[in-house]
Amino acid sequence: MENVAGKNGRSPSRVLKVLLRNRLAVLGMIIIVLLVLGAVFAPLIAPYDYARQRLDRGYETSSKDFWLGTDEYGRDVFSRIVYGARISLAVGFLTVGIALSMGILVGVSAGYYGGKMGGVLMRLMDILLAMPSILLAIAIAASLGPGLFNLMVAVGISNIPRYARIARGSVLSIREMEYIEAAKAVGSSDLRILTRHVVPNCMAPLIVQATLGIASAILNAAALSFIGLGVQPPFPEWGAMLSEGRQFIRELPHLTIFPGLAIMFTILGFNFLGDGLRDALDPKLRR
Numbered sequence: 353m354e355n356v357a358g359k360n361g362r363s364p365s366r367v368l369k370v371l372l373r374n375r376l377a378v379l380g381m382i383i384i385v386l387l388v389l390g391a392v393f394a395p396l397i398a399p400y401d402y403a404r405q406r407l408d409r410g411y412e413t414s415s416k417d418f419w420l421g422t423d424e425y426g427r428d429v430f431s432r433i434v435y436g437a438r439i440s441l442a443v444g445f446l447t448v449g450i451a452l453s454m455g456i457l458v459g460v461s462a463g464y465y466g467g468k469m470g471g472v473l474m475r476l477m478d479i480l481l482a483m484p485s486i487l488l489a490i491a492i493a494a495s496l497g498p499g500l501f502n503l504m505v506a507v508g509i510s511n512i513p514r515y516a517r518i519a520r521g522s523v524l525s526i527r528e529m530e531y532i533e534a535a536k537a538v539g540s541s542d543l544r545i546l547t548r549h550v551v552p553n554c555m556a557p558l559i560v561q562a563t564l565g566i567a568s569a570i571l572n573a574a575a576l577s578f579i580g581l582g583v584q585p586p587f588p589e590w591g592a593m594l595s596e597g598r599q600f601i602r603e604l605p606h607l608t609i610f611p612g613l614a615i616m617f618t619i620l621g622f623n624f625l626g627d628g629l630r631d632a633l634d635p636k637l638r639r
Contacts, residue, residue, distance in 0.1 A: 370632035377628020383621030391437040398431035403586045411604055421606045423596065429606065432588035433614050439589045440618060443504055443573040444566040450508030451569075452562050455515020460551060462516070463523030464542075474520060481513040489572050493581040503582040507572050511565055518561055522554030556633040563629055567622035574615055590615050 371377050390397055399419075406426030413421045420429040458477065462470035480488060492506035526532065527550065535545050574591030576582035583589035585596075590611040597607025 367629075367632045371628050374628040374631060376624040377632075380621045380624025380626075380628065383617055384625060387437050387441060387618060387621065390434055391441050394434045394438060398428070398434040400428040400431045402427065402432045402435040402588045404428075411600075413604070413606060420610050421604070423593075423607055424600070429593075429610055432593060433590070433610055436588040436590045436593065436611070436614065437618075439500070439583060439587060440570050440573065440615075443500075443507065444570040444622075447504050447508040447511065447569040447573070448562050448565045450504065451511035451565065452515050452558065454508075454512045456519050456551065456558065458512065459516040459519025459521075460523050460546060460554075463520035464527055464546060464550060470520075474516070477513040477516045480510075481517070485510040485514075485568070486572050486575060489576060490579075490581060493576050498581050498584050500583050500587070503573055503576055506576065506581075507569050510572070511569065514561060514565070515558060518557050519554055522557060523550055526550055526553050560626055560630045560633060563622055563626035567619040567626070570618055570622075571615065 404427060406422070409418075409422055409426040410424050411422065412418055412426075415421070418428050418430065420433065422428060423432075458473050462473045488510040489506045492509055493502055496502035496506060532545060532549060535549060540548075573582055574589070574594070577589045577591030578595045580595070583592055585592065593611040594608050594615075597604065597611070601608050
């Protein structure tokens with residue numbers, strides 16, 4: 353059976369070539385690689401333990417001992433930002449994994465089988481999509497309580513409707529293709545058709561949305577931690593660091609500037625890569 357990905361010219365090598373010609377996408381990849389390396393090798397990069405307190409050295413600005421200064425408890429801001437990359441990236445990838453897997457399950461089921469059940473599923477997704485994702489995440493996190501696991505669940509559930517709608521829209525067009533009819537004609541089961549033909553050929557827009565979704569998930573997680581519904585102290589989550597430093601923003605701006613820059617560059621990296629993937633995976637957008 354002919355694969356639509358090959359037909360549309362979206363082979364991995366071709367996608368990579370188009371992606372590497374996009375300077376912003378390459379910049380995004382560099383930022384993401386540096387973040388991942390920093391998170392993996394945080395114990396080697398960070399000069400101090402992120403939770404170590406030095407009460408006699410609190411509120412210090414940048415120096416040779418503390419490159420980005422210290423907070424009110426004398427904890428090294430640079431070390432906390434480096435370790436914070438672990439939390440932010442874990443939240444981003446895991447929440448998108450939750451949203452993507454559930455969105456594919458709902459969207460593919462509704463698009464391929466349709467019927468009343470498909471209609472009910474998509475109306476439920478429409479109801480959830482009518483609410484801003486951050487407000488829905490706040491409502492879920494408030495009901496579950498603060499904590500890293502509850503944070504990931506809240507942000508993940510709030511983003512399921514986006515992936516469900518994309519998956520359903522792709523499946524509605526794919527299920528009418530001739531190779532799907534041919535697979536049915538030779539007696540292939542629905543499970544085989546879905547796993548071998550339908551899902552692989554609707555992954556391109558989902559991959560783009562997932563890449564962009566990691567950025568929004570990290571931002572939503574930071575927002576929840578900022579208002580006290582996310583990661584709790586002493587864990588060095590960037591949003592929580594912003595919340596802790598906001599009361600000193602005039603006297604000690606480094607407590608908010610550096611965590612804010614970490615969030616900004618992380619989101620820029622994933623957005624640049626997501627835009628590049630969109631151009632590479634969609635032939636209509638290629639120049």
